[in-house]
Amino acid sequence: MGPPGDGGETVGTTAARAPRSRSRRFRRALRSGGPRLVRFVLLPVVLIALWEASFRLGLLNPVFLPSPSRILAAAQQLVLTGELFRNIADSLQRIAIANLVAICTAVPLGFFMGLYRPFEEMMDGLVNLIRPIPPLAWIPLAILWFGLGEKSVVFITLISAFFAILLNTIAGVRSVDKSLIRAALSLGATRRVLITKVVLPATLPSLFTGFRIALGVSWMSIVAAELIASSSGLGFMINYYRELLRSDLILVGMLSIGIIGFAMDRGLQWLERRLLPWRVALVL
């Protein structure tokens, strides 16, 4: 067994042994799953190829499921008219506002609930009553309160992000290692020092987890909200082309969400590694 991730490099291969060693190298690469990038794109590429092939063979009805090449052409059209980026920008802006507001409210609230037991007990009933209500169930009320448009969509997105961040903040504050608190107290920490210098940094990894989950659920609720309460954004775009029976354009919208969501999550992971290099200690 070669070490994992080993690209199969063999030192000192003679020319005569080259073919054999190449096949061995290939087998070894296959066993370890090949280089990361190959492993990463292999399945999507194969699926797209099969998809395109079955379309060419006439096995798929283009109205229900258009071919990849057709989707690509549709994407090109949406990019050229600027429609795709306009809608992406609208959705992103709403997500940014909603998450910013959610962070500014849920993080302090979560801190207080995590730190002060009586306050947490006071809030607990209310939070747990509202939390199980799906953000989408708020849509009718949101439209009544804010009307169709921007505010309603942001409100729905905010609700979903808020609880993700709140719960992770509370859990983070609660799970701060008791030994760290005791060590700090025995080094002369006052309550204020304890909170700012120990509890806060110790909670940061949980906060990041909360942000990542919040971004994920933001996309879920914003699309639903835009389907109903908006005249722009990716959710609106998807619904608009449903009425026109343009499954290719619908899929462009869906795939855009997938790609952006994926990129944002990776971006946050990267940021976390940069900002909290010591986090490795907790993963181990």
Next chain:
Amino acid sequence: MGIKVNIANVSKTYGDEDDGDFVLALDSVSMTVEDGEFVSLLGPSGCGKSTLLYIVAGFEQPTRGRVYVSGRPVAGPGADRGIVFQDYALFPWMTVLDNVAFGLKLRGMTARQCQEIAREHVALVDLTGFENRFPHQLSGGMRQRCALARSVANNPEVLLMDEPLAAIDALTRNTLQEEILKVCDARAGRARKSVIYVTHSIEEAVFLSDRIVVMTPRPGRILEVIPVPFQRPRTDATRLAPEFQQLAGHIWGTIKSYVRSREGALS
């Protein structure tokens, strides 16, 4: 030599007296630690030795009795009692140097004084060159040396250690025992530290201590107090001396005969 720590008639109970989960963790324990003395609390798990240490640290309140450090009653945790845990409890987001300087900064020292004292203690535990590493980049032994430096740098009245070497591998443990003695020893401008050291290793207690307090479980009581006469500095030669083995054997015998008599009484 004055009395540094006075544990006066301390009892600790958990649960209600009439309840099934009532536990008498400590039963009227009294003992003292002299200035500069190294005292070990030795006993099997459940004998209340860690509970007693945490009461001295101020993490837990005694049900009855009082603890005095330098004549002042203990009301809660404080910088006059430094603690070293089994799991190191280093701040993972701080470098070695920042960990060691944590307590110093809280005492209102200038940044330069903090740096100076912190570096001196990093050097004292042989971590020079690792000042800017994070705890997760260090081995278990190095982490515990860092935690030791953090506590000692703060110059507490008494140093409390809760099985600090229990998670360290046996080969490193002997080295660290000598390190602990070195760090607690008198240095320029600093008197020898008073230490309360919790362990369940007889060898470790004999090697480190001036006095060993043997405790027994259910209820937690002091069985015997044993003075350790060996000279300092203690080295590998100390471990090999016949007197060392004799004393360790005597302590083991004491504990074993107690357990036997207990079992006899129960059956």
